[in-house]
Amino acid sequence: MIESQRLASTAVSQVLAGRNLNQVLQSLLPRHSLLTPQQRAAAQDMSYGTLRFYGQLRSILDLLLQKPIQDAAVRSLLLVALYQLQYSRSAEHAVVDHAVRAAETLKKPWAKGLVNAVLRNFLRQRISLLEQAAASEEGRYSHPQWWIEKLRRQYPDDWATQLEINNQHPPMTLRVNARVTSTEIYLDLLHQQGIEGQQVGENAILLDQPVSVDKLPGFGEGVSSVQDAGAQFAARLLDVADGMRVLDACAAPGGKAAHLLELARIELTALDSDPERLKKIEQTLQRLKLEAHCLTGNAARPDEWWDGKPFQRILADVPCSASGVVRRHPDIKWLRREVDITAFAAQQAEILDALWRVLGSGGKLLYATCSVFAEENQQQIAQFLVRHEDAQCLPLSLPAMKDGQLTPNLQHDGFFYALLLKA
Numbered sequence: 001m002i003e004s005q006r007l008a009s010t011a012v013s014q015v016l017a018g019r020n021l022n023q024v025l026q027s028l029l030p031r032h033s034l035l036t037p038q039q040r041a042a043a044q045d046m047s048y049g050t051l052r053f054y055g056q057l058r059s060i061l062d063l064l065l066q067k068p069i070q071d072a073a074v075r076s077l078l079l080v081a082l083y084q085l086q087y088s089r090s091a092e093h094a095v096v097d098h099a100v101r102a103a104e105t106l107k108k109p110w111a112k113g114l115v116n117a118v119l120r121n122f123l124r125q126r127i128s129l130l131e132q133a134a135a136s137e138e139g140r141y142s143h144p145q146w147w148i149e150k151l152r153r154q155y156p157d158d159w160a161t162q163l164e165i166n167n168q169h170p171p172m173t174l175r176v177n178a179r180v181t182s183t184e185i186y187l188d189l190l191h192q193q194g195i196e197g198q199q200v201g202e203n204a205i206l207l208d209q210p211v212s213v214d215k216l217p218g219f220g221e222g223v224s225s226v227q228d229a230g231a232q233f234a235a236r237l238l239d240v241a242d243g244m245r246v247l248d249a250c251a252a253p254g255g256k257a258a259h260l261l262e263l264a265r266i267e268l269t270a271l272d273s274d275p276e277r278l279k280k281i282e283q284t285l286q287r288l289k290l291e292a293h294c295l296t297g298n299a300a301r302p303d304e305w306w307d308g309k310p311f312q313r314i315l316a317d318v319p320c321s322a323s324g325v326v327r328r329h330p331d332i333k334w335l336r337r338e339v340d341i342t343a344f345a346a347q348q349a350e351i352l353d354a355l356w357r358v359l360g361s362g363g364k365l366l367y368a369t370c371s372v373f374a375e376e377n378q379q380q381i382a383q384f385l386v387r388h389e390d391a392q393c394l395p396l397s398l399p400a401m402k403d404g405q406l407t408p409n410l411q412h413d414g415f416f417y418a419l420l421l422k423a
């Protein structure tokens, strides 16, 4: 456990210094090649869990300390150990003992005693500390205060439910490749392997328990993919048909692009501004035996990549706050600042305006975000409609949506969709 705990502490410390958790783990894990798969999984769980409950754990740590700790390594080690004590099944004495030994290796003579005292005090005063931490909203909901307030303003009825859902483990959902088999047949195949789930969309199967993809029948051969049920609405809403010229303007890592290709024999251009992420689309399409024209380029600058032939359909799955998918990326809660939402909205408007120019008359553009904030969603589209008289927003006939908004729940993540028709 000690190695996993140390790795998680380093990861948490780097995220709190401003780095993205996925990238941090991708760079740290290969450097710990002696870890067993179980130790790696434990390190990931501790990193994700500590950040999921960082608001609460930080409040508890502040209550336990006479003055704040400036040392990032010791502070992160304490946060990870508090997470383990409160949320994991590890034996308490082992968590404390390993954290004290990990503190010794930090070569800071004062750290060992402090770590020991803080963790033992937590165990002695746990109930009262949990109650005191819950007195502040950040401590209670483990989200930044500006986020809590924005959600409360925009979702007066279910803001607290959303915050609670955001702190749960995300569900694992599969997309069955409609070109290869039916959802019913694949459910049966899963059942034969002892994997249970239920159909929650035309091609979507929500698994009872997450499993490693190499246990999924035919995964390597492209029979299924992992994709949230909310994300699976995109390809259906865009209403593609064989022979259409389609642009996926922010395509990486390629989940929605692949779904579009599974649904119809379209001529797809998959664009993304990040060449590294673009490689992931190529890998995904190779596994699924699908083809697209993959391009590196800025969606807001069509002059740099467009061949002048209008598209009949465009998917604009724009960069956003990702506030609808924090279950999967708990670091987002602590990395985003309120001003970022305005910056995202400005970037999204620029991309939308540019893409409108490359859409043919009578064509449809599906605007998509994985955000729950109105500035990036309903307000963005209302302003777009004012700027573009030739645009009409079509009604979406999905029962789970309100004004195009899906909020995170037990079956899917938070997404927003708006389908725009060009006169």
Ligand SMILES: C[S@@+](CC[C@H](N)C(=O)[O-])C[C@H]1O[C@@H](n2cnc3c(N)ncnc32)[C@H](O)[C@@H]1O
Binding pocket: 249, 250, 251, 252, 253, 254, 255, 256, 257, 271, 272, 273, 274, 277, 297, 298, 299, 300, 317, 318, 319, 320, 351
């Ligand atoms: C929400 S993700 C897209 C997810 C993807 N549609 C899928 O389903 O797998 C947004 C993507 O937009 C890309 N991006 C950001 N700014 C861009 C721009 N100006 N032009 C094109 N792509 C951009 C990012 O690199 C990122 O891959």
